[in-house]
Amino acid sequence: MLHSVFLKTLRDLRRGFVWWSVGLAGMSAMMVSVYPTVRGNAALNKLVQNYPEALKGFFGFGGVLDYTSPAGYLGMELFSFMVPLLLLIAAIAAGSGAVAGEEERGTLDLLLAQPVSRPRLALEKFGALVTESVALGFVVWISLWIGAAAVGMDIAAAKLATATADAVALAVAYGAIALLAGCATGKRGLAIGIAAAAAVAAYLVNSLAPLVDLLGPVQKLSPFYYYAAENPLRAGLDPLHLLVLLAIAAVAAAGSVVAFRRRDLA
Numbered sequence: 001m002l003h004s005v006f007l008k009t010l011r012d013l014r015r016g017f018v019w020w021s022v023g024l025a026g027m028s029a030m031m032v033s034v035y036p037t038v039r040g041n042a043a044l045n046k047l048v049q050n051y052p053e054a055l056k057g058f059f060g061f062g063g064v065l066d067y068t069s070p071a072g073y074l075g076m077e078l079f080s081f082m083v084p085l086l087l088l089i090a091a092i093a094a095g096s097g098a099v100a101g102e103e104e105r106g107t108l109d110l111l112l113a114q115p116v117s118r119p120r121l122a123l124e125k126f127g128a129l130v131t132e133s134v135a136l137g138f139v140v141w142i143s144l145w146i147g148a149a150a151v152g153m154d155i156a157a158a159k160l161a162t163a164t165a166d167a168v169a170l171a172v173a174y175g176a177i178a179l180l181a182g183c184a185t186g187k188r189g190l191a192i193g194i195a196a197a198a199a200v201a202a203y204l205v206n207s208l209a210p211l212v213d214l215l216g217p218v219q220k221l222s223p224f225y226y227y228a229a230e231n232p233l234r235a236g237l238d239p240l241h242l243l244v245l246l247a248i249a250a251v252a253a254a255g256s257v258v259a260f261r262r263r264d265l266a
Contacts, residue, residue, distance in 0.1 A: 004124070005111060005116055005120070005121050005124035005125060005128075006124040006125075006127050006128050006131075008111075009098065009124065009125055009128035010128050010131060010132070013094060013128065013132050016090075016093070017132055017135065017136070020086075020090050020136055020139075021135075021136065021139045023086070024083075024086060024136060024139050024140050024143065025139055025140075025143040027078075027082065027086075028078070028140055028143035028144050028147060029143055029147050031074075031077050031078055032074075032143075032144060032147030032148055032150075032151055032153065033147065033151060035070070035073055035151055035153055036151050036152075038067065038068055038073055039068055040068060041068055042068070044067060044068065045066065045067050045068045048065055048067040048076075049065050049067075051065075070148070070153045070154055070155035071155060071159070071231070071233040071234045074144070074155070074160075074163075074233060075163075075231060075233050075234075078144075079163050079167065079228075079233060080228070083140060083164070083167050084167045084170055084171065084224075084227065087133060087136060087137065087140075087167050087168060087170070087171035088170070088171050088174050088175075088199055090132065090133065090136055090171065091129060091132075091133050091171035091172060091174055091175030091178070092174055092175055092177075092178040092192055092195045092196060092199075093178075093192070094128070094129045094132055094133075094175055094178075095126075095129050095174075095175035095176060095177070095178030095179035095182065095191070095195065096178040096179070096181070096182050096188045096189075096191035096192045096195065097182070097188055098122075098125035098126070098128070098129060098179050098182060099121070099122065099125060099179065099182045099183050099186075099256075099260060100181075100182030100183070100185065100186050100187055100188040100190075100191050101182070101188045103186045103265070104186075104187075104188055108265070112265075118257075118260050118261045119257045119260070119261060121260070122179070122183060122253075122256045122257045122260045123253070123257060125179065126176060126179055126253045126256065129172065129175045129176070129179065130172055130175075130249075133168050133171050133172050133175060134168055136168075137164045137165065137167065137168035137171075138164075140164050140167070141157075141160055141161050141164040144160050144164075145157045145160055148160070155233070158236070159232065159233050159234070159236060160233070162232040162233075162236050162237040163232040163233045165232075165237070165242065166227050166228075166232050166237075166241070166242060166245070167227065169227075169242055169245035169246055169249070170223055170224070170227045170245055172245075172246075172249045173223055173245050173246075173248040173249040173252065174195050174198065174199050174223075175195075175249075176248070176249040176250075176252035176253045176256065177194070177195045177198055177248075177252045178191045178192060178194070178195035179191075179252065179253065179256045180252045180253075180255045180256045180259060181194040181195060182256075183255075183256040183257075183259040183260035183263070184255075184256075184259040184260075184263065186263065186265070202221075202222040202223055202224050203222070203224050205218060205219060205221070205222045205224075206219055206222040206224035206225045206228070207224075209222075209225075223244075223245060223248055226241040226242075226244045226245055227241070227245065229241065
């Protein structure tokens with residue numbers, strides 16, 4: 001097993017993956033089960049549309065507020081905040097612990113004693129992060145698809161898949177940033193802090209940009225803009241926006257290789 005850092009890392013992540021899967025599936029099922037009480041409620045929809053503009057900026061997935069429609073409901077209740085937040089936490093935890101966690105536990109020496117180069121180790125760690133994130137995204141998608149069919153929610157499985165794929169790509173991007181910070185510093189807590197701070201700042205910039213003129217010019221620098229701007233639950237997949245998120249992940253992963261190769265581990 002130690003000859004494959006990728007498989008060893010997946011083995012280390014397996015217990016957390018089970019609990020993340022249970023939590024994500026349960027949350028998805030619970031939110032979908034509530035939808036029949038919302039469907040067709042014009043008064044509730046009007047109430048939501050009268051929310052303050054600042055609040056709409058945080059909960060309006062893709063800028064569209066139609067709370068009683070399947071896409072509007074799932075966008076506000078899940079994809080505007082909860083789904084990306086939970087996937088981000090899982091990815092940042094995996095990324096920060098990939099190298100820095102091994103170093104703090106004293107197990108990095110054991111890995112590097114194997115016939116594994118530093119670049120390969122960093123890339124296989126990144127591969128395990130991606131695999132876990134995709135698997136958790138699949139759990140979200142299958143839970144929503146089954147739940148939507150059970151309650152008669154009229155939304156295509158393909159739209160659910162594209163929205164989930166965007167959330168996974170966003171999570172992988174920040175997981176890669178956490179990996180880069182961990183490879184550069186060797187400190188897991190610092191890596192978590194850097195990635196989390198970057199995510200919070202980007203979320204606030206994207207959410208408040210429509211209300212704050214000063215933030216307008218920098219909105220497109222936020223990864224959250226490319227996640228939510230086109231509302232994949234309604235419009236489907238935007239290949240360019242998905243490519244931007246994947247490019248961020250790829251650049252951070254490449255930076256991880258360079259940082260880990262150059263750092264003195266003594």
